[in-house]
Amino acid sequence: MARHSVIDDTRPLGVVIVGAGFIADHHGAALRASARARLAGIVDVDAGRASAAATAAGGVPWTTDLAEALGRADVDAAIVCTPNVTHEPIALQVAAAGKHLLMEKPLTITVPSARAVADAFDAAGTVVMAAHTHRFYDYARAVNDAIAGGAVGRPVFARFALLGGWIWPDWRAWVLDPAKSGGHALHNGVHLLDLVTWWLRDEPTVVYARGRAQTAAELRIYDYLEMHVEYAGGADAVCEMSRGHRPSTLDRRDVLVAGTDGVLQLPAEGWGSTVVTESGTSLLHPQAANGFAVQLDAFLDAVADPAAERAMTQADGVRAVALGVATELSIERGEPVTLDEVMQGVLA
Amino acid sequence: MSDTTLGVLLLGFAGLGPDQDHQRSMYEPAFEAHPGFEIVDGDLDDPAVDVVSICVEPDRRADAAIAALQAGKHVLADKPLALTAADAAKVAAVAAETGKVCLPAHHQRFHPMIAAARGAVAGGKVGLPWNVQADFLVAGGTPSPAGELANFAVYPLDVVLALTGLRVRRVYARLTTHWNDGGADDLALLFLTHENGLTSTISVGRTRELADTRPAGLAVHRYRVSGSHGVLDIDASRPAVVLRRGEASSYTTSSGPDGRPRGRLPGWHGPSTVDRLLDELHAAVTAGRPSSPSAADAVHIAEIVDAARTSAASGQPVDLQEGSR
Numbered sequence: 001m002a003r004h005s006v007i008d009d010t011r012p013l014g015v016v017i018v019g020a021g022f023i024a025d026h027h028g029a030a031l032r033a034s035a036r037a038r039l040a041g042i043v044d045v046d047a048g049r050a051s052a053a054a055t056a057a058g059g060v061p062w063t064t065d066l067a068e069a070l071g072r073a074d075v076d077a078a079i080v081c082t083p084n085v086t087h088e089p090i091a092l093q094v095a096a097a098g099k100h101l102l103m104e105k106p107l108t109i110t111v112p113s114a115r116a117v118a119d120a121f122d123a124a125g126t127v128v129m130a131a132h133t134h135r136f137y138d139y140a141r142a143v144n145d146a147i148a149g150g151a152v153g154r155p156v157f158a159r160f161a162l163l164g165g166w167i168w169p170d171w172r173a174w175v176l177d178p179a180k181s182g183g184h185a186l187h188n189g190v191h192l193l194d195l196v197t198w199w200l201r202d203e204p205t206v207v208y209a210r211g212r213a214q215t216a217a218e219l220r221i222y223d224y225l226e227m228h229v230e231y232a233g234g235a236d237a238v239c240e241m242s243r244g245h246r247p248s249t250l251d252r253r254d255v256l257v258a259g260t261d262g263v264l265q266l267p268a269e270g271w272g273s274t275v276v277t278e279s280g281t282s283l284l285h286p287q288a289a290n291g292f293a294v295q296l297d298a299f300l301d302a303v304a305d306p307a308a309e310r311a312m313t314q315a316d317g318v319r320a321v322a323l324g325v326a327t328e329l330s331i332e333r334g335e336p337v338t339l340d341e342v343m344q345g346v347l348a
Numbered sequence: 349m350s351d352t353t354l355g356v357l358l359l360g361f362a363g364l365g366p367d368q369d370h371q372r373s374m375y376e377p378a379f380e381a382h383p384g385f386e387i388v389d390g391d392l393d394d395p396a397v398d399v400v401s402i403c404v405e406p407d408r409r410a411d412a413a414i415a416a417l418q419a420g421k422h423v424l425a426d427k428p429l430a431l432t433a434a435d436a437a438k439v440a441a442v443a444a445e446t447g448k449v450c451l452p453a454h455h456q457r458f459h460p461m462i463a464a465a466r467g468a469v470a471g472g473k474v475g476l477p478w479n480v481q482a483d484f485l486v487a488g489g490t491p492s493p494a495g496e497l498a499n500f501a502v503y504p505l506d507v508v509l510a511l512t513g514l515r516v517r518r519v520y521a522r523l524t525t526h527w528n529d530g531g532a533d534d535l536a537l538l539f540l541t542h543e544n545g546l547t548s549t550i551s552v553g554r555t556r557e558l559a560d561t562r563p564a565g566l567a568v569h570r571y572r573v574s575g576s577h578g579v580l581d582i583d584a585s586r587p588a589v590v591l592r593r594g595e596a597s598s599y600t601t602s603s604g605p606d607g608r609p610r611g612r613l614p615g616w617h618g619p620s621t622v623d624r625l626l627d628e629l630h631a632a633v634t635a636g637r638p639s640s641p642s643a644a645d646a647v648h649i650a651e652i653v654d655a656a657r658t659s660a661a662s663g664q665p666v667d668l669q670e671g672s673r
Binding site: 156157159161206208230234238250256262263265268335336 | 475478479481483485487520522524526527535537539541545547549551553555556558567568574575576577578579581663664665
């Protein structure tokens with residue numbers, strides 16, 4: 001909240017949400033809780049979904065025409081929550097309209113398109129930030145603070161697992177179509193790839209990944225991903241992202257970081273309370289800051305002062321895409337893939 | 349257990365590096381304390397010797413084991429059984445020919461948490477296992493001059509193989525050095541693809557000494573088995589009494605990597621992993637059956653270690669040939 005005096009204080013930033021799916025609700029709640037921004041409207045290709053979301057949000061304007069929304073003078077920014085394959089054209093449209101963008105992860109699903117989006121916003125002088133929301137969760141910041149404070153010396157090995165069961169709807173869900181989602185590495189793997197890279201403060205060089213279609217052999221995505229990342233400074237990370245575990249109620253977050261001076265753990269059993277009932281054992285999450293709200297603040301800070309250091313840079317967003325692409329490629333080949341190859345020799 | 353008393357010859361007091369002497373630190377005291385064994389002064393020709401406990405230098409170990417087996421003796425061999433898979437295979441072949449027990453000292457599989465887990469997996473508690481994740485991080489102690497892939501990796505590899513019963517077909521590995529100024533690898537990451545498509549990942553290494561872990565104690569020792577119908581978490585730093593004291597302290601666990609409690613604090617009650625290893629040795633010898641683990645298990649682990657070295661050097665996965673040995 002420190003830098004908002006730089007922008008026009010007379011009105012909060014007008015933000016439209018594009019794509020009224022389930023993740024839009026989290027962004028909408030963050031907007032409602034913010035004094036620095038307001039929900040200015042809803043855009044969705046489905047008029048029924050757009051109008052329903054607009055009504056639920058207290059009767060804000062809605063449209064199926066993105067250009068119409070971006071043309072409004074009271075719209076300063078967009079939060080885009082559409083299927084991943086649409087991210088590039090929508091982002092380029094937002095950039096051309098001179099508006100700021102908080103893009104649901106991944107920034108796009110290919111490296112050239114991610115770079116094109118970053119370049120378009122650079123040229124427009126507006127902000128684009130990929131919504132790697134885990135960076136703004138309490139646990140991720142606690143781990144990052146500990147590492148930044150020298151708790152383990154120089155981190156050399158990180159393990160990070162987010163494990164759960166099946167959560168997606170039926171076979172028609174776009175996340176299950178690699179052509180629309182980019183695959184699970186782009187859809188969810190990027191959360192972990194971005195986070196460990198942030199924690200390790202190093203540039204990734206090689207990815208070796210293994211994937212499984214665990215829930216059903218017919219899946220075209222890998223609902224279980226294991227991603228090994230090698231870093232320029234000699235560190236390694238092993239990330240696991242699963243929606244293929246059983247029982248489907250499994251809810252697991254596990255962090256281990258070994259450094260030159262110590263070992264840090266966020267034990268799987270330590271981050272919530274265990275509830276044991278007649279129907280089984282479950283995890284009661286601790287109360288936590290709203291990561292979407294913290295993320296929105298970081299985005300608003302970047303909009304207010306584009307020159308200030310950003311919580312999530314454009315290069316971070318491009319790098320996450322490159323790591324996701326390298327993951328999918330490594331699984332396909334059964335071999336390690338260099339970041340140089342997927343970045344086409346050009347550093348983000 | 350049979351009340352037969354077996355004569356034990358202690359052969360060699362060496363290990364990987366000048367400081368490692370598991371004969372004196374582990375096996376001699378364990379044999380002395382274990383019913384059914386008696387340490388005897390003698391040689392391979394002595395009929396009072398039933399079992400030879402071999403801790404000669406690793407590069408002579410295979411030959412020593414072969415000589416003992418051919419002399420009609422049973423063998424307990426410190427790990428690694430041999431420095432290469434080819435040498436380990438020679439030992440296994442002689443063990444098979446002679447019908448004598450050749451037990452490699454992969455004693456971590458006898459850890460009370462792990463032994464129970466092996467039963468649970470075999471009993472179908474988590475359905476068909478499809479992934480194992482393992483961490484075996486020791487803090488402090490003397491770094492192995494041969495590197496921790498050669499030294500410690502045998503333990504978690506044996507545990508993963510014992511848990512799953514599935515041989516490894518493909519190995520991708522990273523070897524790095526972060527704590528050991530001498531240059532030998534002190535962190536190995538092993539990405540293994542097993543039969544039936546099961547995958548496993550092992551981190552194994554030796555960090556610097558940590559105030560909250562006893563010197564050469566295990567800072568992290570755990571396994572997660574994911575199966576078609578459930579997940580099994582094994583924390584091998586337990587069972588333990590947890591202490592909070594005015595000085596740095598930690599769990600008092602059943603065993604360190606060498607199977608014995610460390611430091612001033614008492615260990616967990618009950619037999620150590622080395623005691624249970626000797627239980628298996630005695631039972632296999634008196635029953636006239638092969639031991640579990642067997643020399644063949646040590647051969648497969650040596651194949652994996654060899655492949656890991658090749659993979660780490662090339663940066664590419666290495667396929668193991670089925671039935672190559």
